[in-house]
Amino acid sequence: MNSKKDNKGFKYYIQRLLNYLPSKKILILLIILNIISILFGIIVPMISAKLIVSFSSNILDNIILIIIVLTVIRILDIINSNIINYIQSIETSKIIVNLKKDLATEILKLDTNTITDKGSGHLYQRLNNDTGSLIWASSSLMNNLRDIFIIIGTLIAILFVNIKFFIVVLIYVIIDVIIEKLFTDKNTKLSKEYEEDTDSVVGLESELARGIQDIKMLNAEHSFLKLLNKKLKNNTNKDYDMNNYLSKIRSIISLFDNTTNILIILFLISLILDKKLSVSFALVLFNYFKTIYYSTPGFAMISKNISKIITYSDRIFEIIDSDSSYHKESFGNIHLDKVIGDFEFRNVYFHYNDSKEVLKGLSFKIPHDKTIGFVGASGVGKTTIFNLLCKMYDVDSGEILIDNHNIKDLDRESIRGNITVISQDPYIFNLSIKDNFKLIKDNVTDEEIRNACKLACLDDYIESLPDKYDTILGEDGITLSGGQKQRLAIARALVQKTEIILFDEATSALDNITQKQIQTAIDNLQGNYTIMIIAHRLSTIKNCDKIYYLEDGKVSLSGTHEYLLKHSKGYRTLYNEEIEK
Numbered sequence: 001m002n003s004k005k006d007n008k009g010f011k012y013y014i015q016r017l018l019n020y021l022p023s024k025k026i027l028i029l030l031i032i033l034n035i036i037s038i039l040f041g042i043i044v045p046m047i048s049a050k051l052i053v054s055f056s057s058n059i060l061d062n063i064i065l066i067i068i069v070l071t072v073i074r075i076l077d078i079i080n081s082n083i084i085n086y087i088q089s090i091e092t093s094k095i096i097v098n099l100k101k102d103l104a105t106e107i108l109k110l111d112t113n114t115i116t117d118k119g120s121g122h123l124y125q126r127l128n129n130d131t132g133s134l135i136w137a138s139s140s141l142m143n144n145l146r147d148i149f150i151i152i153g154t155l156i157a158i159l160f161v162n163i164k165f166f167i168v169v170l171i172y173v174i175i176d177v178i179i180e181k182l183f184t185d186k187n188t189k190l191s192k193e194y195e196e197d198t199d200s201v202v203g204l205e206s207e208l209a210r211g212i213q214d215i216k217m218l219n220a221e222h223s224f225l226k227l228l229n230k231k232l233k234n235n236t237n238k239d240y241d242m243n244n245y246l247s248k249i250r251s252i253i254s255l256f257d258n259t260t261n262i263l264i265i266l267f268l269i270s271l272i273l274d275k276k277l278s279v280s281f282a283l284v285l286f287n288y289f290k291t292i293y294y295s296t297p298g299f300a301m302i303s304k305n306i307s308k309i310i311t312y313s314d315r316i317f318e319i320i321d322s323d324s325s326y327h328k329e330s331f332g333n334i335h336l337d338k339v340i341g342d343f344e345f346r347n348v349y350f351h352y353n354d355s356k357e358v359l360k361g362l363s364f365k366i367p368h369d370k371t372i373g374f375v376g377a378s379g380v381g382k383t384t385i386f387n388l389l390c391k392m393y394d395v396d397s398g399e400i401l402i403d404n405h406n407i408k409d410l411d412r413e414s415i416r417g418n419i420t421v422i423s424q425d426p427y428i429f430n431l432s433i434k435d436n437f438k439l440i441k442d443n444v445t446d447e448e449i450r451n452a453c454k455l456a457c458l459d460d461y462i463e464s465l466p467d468k469y470d471t472i473l474g475e476d477g478i479t480l481s482g483g484q485k486q487r488l489a490i491a492r493a494l495v496q497k498t499e500i501i502l503f504d505e506a507t508s509a510l511d512n513i514t515q516k517q518i519q520t521a522i523d524n525l526q527g528n529y530t531i532m533i534i535a536h537r538l539s540t541i542k543n544c545d546k547i548y549y550l551e552d553g554k555v556s557l558s559g560t561h562e563y564l565l566k567h568s569k570g571y572r573t574l575y576n577e578e579i580e581k
Contacts, residue, residue, distance in 0.1 A: 009310065010306050013309055013314075014309070016317060017095070017138060017309075017313070020094075020098045020099055021091065021094075021095065026087065029087065030087060033080055033083060034084065034146050034149065037077065037084065037150075038146070038149050038150050041150045041153065041291055042150075042153050042154055042288075042291075044070070044074075044287075045284060045288050045290075045291055046284055046287075047066055047073070048070065050066055050280070051066045051067065051070065092138075092139055095135055095138075096131060096135050099316070103126065103319060103320060104127060106320045106322075106328070107123055107127060107319060109328045109329055110319075110326060110327065110328060110329070111328060111329045111393075112392045112393055113327065113353065114326055118326075122202070126315055126319060129198075129202075130312045131312075131316060133308065134308070134316060137305045137308035137309050137312065138305075140301060140305045141305040143298070144301050145302075147295040148295070148298060148302075150291060150295050151173060151291075151292050151295050154288050154291050154292050155169065155170060158285060161281055161284060161288075162271070162277060162281070162285060164271070164276075165267070165271070165277075165285050168267055172260050173292065173296070176256070176257075179249075179253060180253075183245075190238075190241060190245060191242060191308060192311045192314070194235070194238045194239055194242050195311055195312070197234060197235050198235055200235075201228075201231050201232060204227065204231055253297075257293065257296065260293075264286070268286055329391070330394075331410065331412045331415070332406075332410050332411060333409070333411060334410050334411065335410075335413065336403065336405070336410065336414040336418070338418065338499065339414070339499055339500065340368045341499045341500050342365075342367055342368045342402070342403050342404065343365070343389070343401065343402060343500075344364070344401040345363055345364050345399075345401075346363055346398055346399040346400075346401070347361050347362075347397070348361070348362045348363070348397070349361060349362075349395065349396045349397045350381075350388060357553060358381045358384050359384060359388075359395075359553045360552060361398070361553070361554060362553060362554055363554075363555065364548055364558070366532070368499070368530050370531075370545040371532075371533070371543070371545050372530075372531065372532045372533070372546050372547070372548065373532075373534075373540075373544035373546070373547040374532065374533070374547075374550060375535070375538065375548070375549050375571060375574065376549060376550035377551075380550045380551065380553065381550060382550060383424075383504055383505075385532075386421060386502050386532070386534065388400055389407075389502065389532075390419055390421060391407055391415050402414075402415070417498070418498050418499055418500055419500045419501075419502060420493040420496045420502065421502045421504060422486070422489050422490050422493045422503050422504065423504045423505075424504050426485060426486060426488075426489030428485055430472070430474055431473065432470045432471060432472050432473070433449075433462060433468075433469045433471050433488070434446070434449060434469045437452075440492060440495070440496060441496060448495050449495060452491040452492070452495045453487075453491045455491065455494060456487040456494065457487055458487040458488060458491055461484065498529075499529060499530060501532075503531070503535070503540075504534045505534055505536065519540060519543075538571075538575050543561075544560075545560075546559065546560065547559065549568050549570060551570060556568065557571070
């Protein structure tokens with residue numbers, strides 16, 4: 001669903017947020033409790049005024065009774081307020097969970113180009129900070145609305161006491177509202193600019209956390225910190241502009257409020273002197289005005305919170321609603337419970353963004369349960385083949401078939417639920433070894449995990465650790481060596497037991513001994529799975545049923561290892577270079 005931001009506003013986003021309430025009955029209950037709180041706010045000033053009059057008249061019995069009544073009301077008001085806060089905190093937590101779940105679901109649907117363009121820091125900011133800030137602003141707004149209803153209720157009470165005073169206080173409230181409205185639009189604009197700039201800072205900070213070792217190895221600390229400092233200064237300046245603007249608003253409102261307070265006292269004195277108002281009613285009216293006076297700062301927060309709700313909602317729902325700058329992956333409707341494993345590329349052309357074409361009419365056909373190797377110079381399109389098979393990108397033209405079905409017609413599960421990829425640089429989650437397996441297969445048994453690790457030549461190492469399979473691996477498996485990470489990724493992939501396994505330079509970081517062990521594991525899988533291997537080490541693919549040698553985005557020649565050695569000069573050159581090493 002594409003959406004137009006200029007047709008959206010506060011009302012639209014509030015309606016969207018209300019849909020995340022687990023129960024509408026809770027909302028009704030909160031409204032009732034807030035009405036009770038408002039009634040307490042109207043009654044207390046009247047009773048307080050009577051207390052002052054009784055005290056000045058030395059009516060002892062009235063004083064004791066009024067104090068008892070006032071104390072009971074105060075206690076009930078405190079209990080009521082605590083119930084409101086408790087319910088709001090519980091329901092707010094539920095809304096955050098539901099909103100984050102929806103947002104995370106949609107982020108996982110984003111296509112690869114969008115993820116690359118936006119960056120992980122940008123998406124993390126939306127998922128974590130923006131959702132929390134949105135709910136916080138919404139909760140604050142609910143409290144602000146309570147203040148408004150207190151003002152409305154108090155104004156009604158004033159109307160029944162003295163209409164002239166009602167008109168004066170009403171004018172004060174109207175002017176206060178107008179002042180707030182005048183500043184809302186600019187405040188919204190400044191807030192949005194600040195949040196967009198914060199995305200950039202968070203993105204760079206994320207790069208610092210993930211690439212800290214490379215930054216050190218490249219001796220790039222100075223340059224990185226210089227860039228970070230520049231972005232932080234710019235972000236701080238935007239924050240200063242926004243807060244400075246808000247400070248000016250508050251100063252204007254404060255001056256207006258203080259001036260009004262003095263004028264109200266003078267007006268009440270004039271009514272008393274003209275004998276149009278008794279002292280006791282003057283005290284009641286003044287207490288009512290103080291109630292309104294202390295509630296009007298809510299207007300300042302209303303404009304701020306409304307602008308925040310619009311800003312954060314816009315940033316969150318543009319992802320959920322598939323805004324034009326957040327493209328989602330598209331899949332077909334055909335579902336295959338279990339694929340056989342036949343592949344075919346028919347005259348496939350493809351390029352990344354604005355770069356030159358990588359694949360130029362690539363065609364080949366792979367039967368199921370065969371082991372196939374892909375070889376060629378860097379940049380020839382080997383990894384691109386795997387990306388297209390998994391539908392991480394769409395082809396420019398041509399067709400890719402799985403079991404004679406165009407992958408454009410297959411649903412997500414039919415493609416990715418039947419293909420396992422073991423990449424050159426696998427991501428290891430900051431979880432225990434066991435949980436890294438359970439994350440990709442929640443019902444995997446301890447026996448399956450251990451057998452997979454044995455096959456990947458990793459079980460002996462894990463058993464030597466103090467916590468064994470409960471060992472926490474750190475961010476991106478930082479406690480593991482490069483070879484251990486790839487062996488864990490291989491084991492993690494094996495427990496998925498898919499019909500198709502893609503090895504993308506999966507043995508490149510392994511020493512010769514471990515590489516031979518992994519090669520043995522791959523050989524053991526042959527005949528039972530469709531296996532496709534990309535490798536710089538030709539020894540890894542020597543035993544493949546067929547090898548495709550790629551040049552200039554096409555298949556230059558294909559055949560067995562021995563056949564290519566005899567008939568392909570390029571393949572023979574790669575093989576001789578490996579032997580010399």
